[in-house]
Amino acid sequence: MWLLGSLFTLGINQTLLIALLPQIAKLFGIDPQGHELGIIALALNVNLISYWIGSGIWGKYIQKLSLTSSYIIASIGYIGCHILFISALFHFEQPLLWLASLSRLGLGLFSSAFMPIGQTYLAHKQPPELNKLSQLSGMATLGRLIGPAFVFIPFALPNILLLTIVPILISLLLVNILAKNSIKYEGEPIKSSASSSPSWSLAKRHYLTLLTAIFTTLLVAIYQLMLIPYLSKLGLNDQKISQYLASIMVCISVIMAINQLWLIPKCMAYPTFMWHSIIWPLFATAALLAFTPYNLIALLALSVTFTIALSNLPAWYSKQLLLVDNHSAHTSKLSGLLAQAHSSGHLIGTGCASLILYLQLNIEYLLITGIISLLICAVMLRRKHGSTAENINRNPI
Numbered sequence: 001m002w003l004l005g006s007l008f009t010l011g012i013n014q015t016l017l018i019a020l021l022p023q024i025a026k027l028f029g030i031d032p033q034g035h036e037l038g039i040i041a042l043a044l045n046v047n048l049i050s051y052w053i054g055s056g057i058w059g060k061y062i063q064k065l066s067l068t069s070s071y072i073i074a075s076i077g078y079i080g081c082h083i084l085f086i087s088a089l090f091h092f093e094q095p096l097l098w099l100a101s102l103s104r105l106g107l108g109l110f111s112s113a114f115m116p117i118g119q120t121y122l123a124h125k126q127p128p129e130l131n132k133l134s135q136l137s138g139m140a141t142l143g144r145l146i147g148p149a150f151v152f153i154p155f156a157l158p159n160i161l162l163l164t165i166v167p168i169l170i171s172l173l174l175v176n177i178l179a180k181n182s183i184k185y186e187g188e189p190i191k192s193s194a195s196s197s198p199s200w201s202l203a204k205r206h207y208l209t210l211l212t213a214i215f216t217t218l219l220v221a222i223y224q225l226m227l228i229p230y231l232s233k234l235g236l237n238d239q240k241i242s243q244y245l246a247s248i249m250v251c252i253s254v255i256m257a258i259n260q261l262w263l264i265p266k267c268m269a270y271p272t273f274m275w276h277s278i279i280w281p282l283f284a285t286a287a288l289l290a291f292t293p294y295n296l297i298a299l300l301a302l303s304v305t306f307t308i309a310l311s312n313l314p315a316w317y318s319k320q321l322l323l324v325d326n327h328s329a330h331t332s333k334l335s336g337l338l339a340q341a342h343s344s345g346h347l348i349g350t351g352c353a354s355l356i357l358y359l360q361l362n363i364e365y366l367l368i369t370g371i372i373s374l375l376i377c378a379v380m381l382r383r384k385h386g387s388t389a390e391n392i393n394r395n396p397i
Helices: 004-027 037-044 047-065 069-089 098-113 114-123 129-151 158-164 166-178 199-205 208-231 238-267 269-289 296-324 331-358 363-394
Strands: none
Touching: 004 037, 004 069, 004 098, 004 129, 004 158, 004 166, 037 098, 037 331, 047 069, 047 098, 047 199, 047 331, 069 098, 069 114, 069 166, 069 238, 114 129, 114 269, 114 296, 114 331, 129 158, 129 208, 129 238, 129 296, 158 238, 199 208, 199 331, 208 238, 208 296, 208 331, 208 363, 238 269, 238 296, 269 363, 296 331, 331 363
C-alpha cells in the first residue's frame, strides 16, 4: 500500500528513540543513570498528547481534504518536524530541549493522520479490504522491530536519525504514482445531518468498541512497565535484565509482525476463529499471571499468549466497527476516534502502572484486572455487534 512507508518510519522512530535515550541525555549533560533522565523522557514523549488531539482533528477533516492531500500534508509535516528535532539536538551551540519537545509535539500531530488515512482507504476500496486492516499495524510493528538495529549503523547520530525518514520520503515522492487509480474515496460533500454525525455522537454510539480499544493499549502499557520488575524478582542483575528484556521485546515484535502482516489478513475471513484466538489467549495470560510462580518460562509463555491476543484484537474490533457503521462520511471520524482511544489507553495505562510502581504495589494484579476488564468489554461488544458484523462479512453489500 502507498502509505506503508510512513507507518514503517513511525515504528522505527518509536523504538529507536528509546534505544538512543541515553545518548540524547548525554547531549544535555544528564547522567543516563540519574533521576533526571525522566525529564528528558517526558519532554520527548509529549507527542502522545498531540497524537491524541491530532487523531480527532484528522478524523474530521480527512474527508474534506481527500486522502492523498491529507497524506501529503501529514508526511511533509512529519518530515519537517523530524528535521527540526535533529536541528534542536545538533545544530545550535547547545541542544535546545524546548525546541526538541516542540518538534515532538508536531510529530505527534502529523503522525496521527496515518492510521485514519489507511483505515479510510481500505474501507472505501472497491471492494473493501477490511481483512487487511492488521497490515497497517503490522508495518508499524515491523518498523519497531527494526528500529533498535539502527543504533549499530556506523553513522553519526544525526545521520542515523535522518536515515529513518527515508521510507516516508519515498512514499511521499511516489504517492501520486502508487495511489493512481486506486483511491476511490476523495471526500464527499455532507448532504444531511444523518451523514455528519458529530464525533461525540459516534463515540456514544460505539462506546463499547472504544472502551475495548482503550483497554487494549492500556494493557500494552502496563505489560511493558511490568517486565523490568518481573525480571528483577528473578534475581537477575542489571545487565542480565537488559539482555532478557531486549530478547523478549524482539520475540514479541517478530510474533506481532508475522501475525499482523500475514496470518490475521487470512484469518479475518473466519470470525469465530478470530474470536477464539483472542479470548483464550487472554484467559491463558491471566491464569499464568495468577497461578504460576515467578520464572522465566512463565514470563515467556504469558508474553506469547498476551501478544497473540492483543495483536488480534485491533483488527477484530476495527473491522467490526467499520462493517457495522459503514457510512462513508463516518469512516475517517471513526478511525480518528479509534486512534484517540488507543492513545488514551496508552496514557492511562502508563499513568496507572507508574503509580503502582511508585507505591511499590504488585503490578501483576493491575494487569490481571485490566485483562478481566478487557474480556468483559470484548464479550459485551461481540454480543452487541458480533452477529451483525458476521452476517455482513458473509454477505457484503
